[in-house]
Amino acid sequence: MPSQLEELVSFLHSSQPAVKQIALDNLVGFSTGPNAAIFKYDNYRAIQDLKDLARENSKLLVQQSVTILANLSDDPTMRRLTAEDTDFVEYLTWKICDLKNTSADIMCILLANLAKEDCITKVFSFTKKSGNDASIDGTVFKSSKVMDCLMDCFVKGFDRTLNKFANYDYLAYFFSDISRFRPGREYFIEKQEYDGVIPISKLLVFTEKYDCKTRREGVASTIKNSLFDSEKHEELLTNESINLLPYILLPIASAKDSEIDDEDMFNLPDELQLLPEDKQRDPVPEIICVHLESILLLCTTKAGREYLRSKSVYPLIRELEKNVNNEEISELCDRVVNMLMRGEVGNDQVEDLPARNAEDERDIESSDEESDGDNAIVEVA
Structure with missing residues (x-):
């Protein structure tokens, strides 16, 4: 018989939006430490539910679901279930490049955590398609490849001039982890076709x-x-x-x-x-x-x-x-x-x-922040 917390996790795939919102409100605080085990209930059904909720239009639903996914990335199995979902990772990367996205920074943290998995190198194959380019500003992003667009976000958006809701700082950790793999290293030290620049030179x-x-x-x-x-x-x-x-x-x-x-x-x-x-x-x-x-x-x-x-x-x-x-x-x-x-x-x-x-994987638990803003904690309530 499921515990009360496990039953609460099951509400994430309720057909009623209000029920899902109540579940998220209560589950964010249980997504770190030993309590995170509740998300394994029903063969990790919650991971798919959270990925679905991350695609919603509600700012609060997206922030809370992505926050939980980022925190659960501390568990190798739950991290793998997210990272191996190519469709979701492709959505996530392009959504970060949406300059109107109010949740871009928490999505950067999730992406950085997913980069612990070897399969993250698939981001180098993600290109603009009819289904994912409608929200991408062609005056800012000249490349059709999402990795180039993420680089542009990091380099051009550090002072919030691209997106007033994001500084893209945590993409630095994503770059760090993806550069552990040969395709990542090759990307950073080889001249890119779209601008004729070697990416590592942009980071220095x-x-x-x-x-x-x-x-x-x-x-x-x-x-x-x-x-x-x-x-x-x-x-x-x-x-x-x-x-x-x-x-x-x-x-x-x-x-x-x-x-x-x-x-x-x-x-x-x-x-x-x-x-x-x-x-x-x-x-x-x-x-x-x-x-x-x-x-x-x-x-x-x-x-x-x-x-x-x-x-x-x-x-x-x-x-x-x-x-x-x-x-x-x-x-x-x-x-x-x-x-x-x-x-x-x-x-x-x-x-x-x-x-x-x-x-190590960044946990998001409360609204407390260090004075320099480097280990940013996102307030989701």
Whole structure:
């Protein structure tokens, strides 16, 4: 016999809209932690119900159902049931690109959580069709591919000028996770037909967006994951239209790094030679670590190591280790120094680094927010 909560879950597929609304009102709070097990009732019927409700026209119904789906993504089975529904994921991605969508940001969180699944790479096959392009603004989105449109949302919409209801910050975590897979890495480091631009170059500016940890963290991990294919390193380092290295080094540099001599300073990338007095390092040690891991990946080849030496990366790393009291940062600095200062003999390969995921699945429980708005909690009531 079902419990009262399980019976409440069954109301999600009631034929009466008011009953479904009451069920959602009461179930949002049970979608995290041990209580989330109630959504397994009746062979996970609730997952399909929630996906159906996410397509409704009601702002409240959509926000609540997508919030619950995002929270339930912590469970591998429930996440898979959502991610493997190609029709729903295609709807979700295009709906994020609807510039009148009041629930775009919570949908970005759900999409980021679904990107834990290998099948998420199917988003690269989603293109405009008669059924999904009516709400897509052709003056903003020039590509017929949804991945390109999501990139446009992230890059052009960070200040809410595209959609007053969304800043698209959590797409950074989606990019981070999808770049763990080869199709994702290839997308970010290959020139796209619709605008002739290499996507990773569009993200680099956000490595120093210090008012948004979410963007910095997701972009840093996307850069790192995109560097796992070492054959692309030379182009990423030397192609002036990308200009990758300064955007990895600037977040780990500070105006207080005063003991770099004139010769080394002259060899640094131009962007790091005359830092303003108020230039600070990224305030989050974990993000600095991701950038150091990117530098380690660039040390994979001899050509990469020689390029980093020519750009005075070693003195910069030396200053970082000296001025930051953090054990993990110190350990990574030592590894970079060992790679750059050792002799060039023997195997040209370095140790493997794991592809860094974005944060664990984001749970949405209440309306409390951190002061910087980075771990945004969506109020759905």
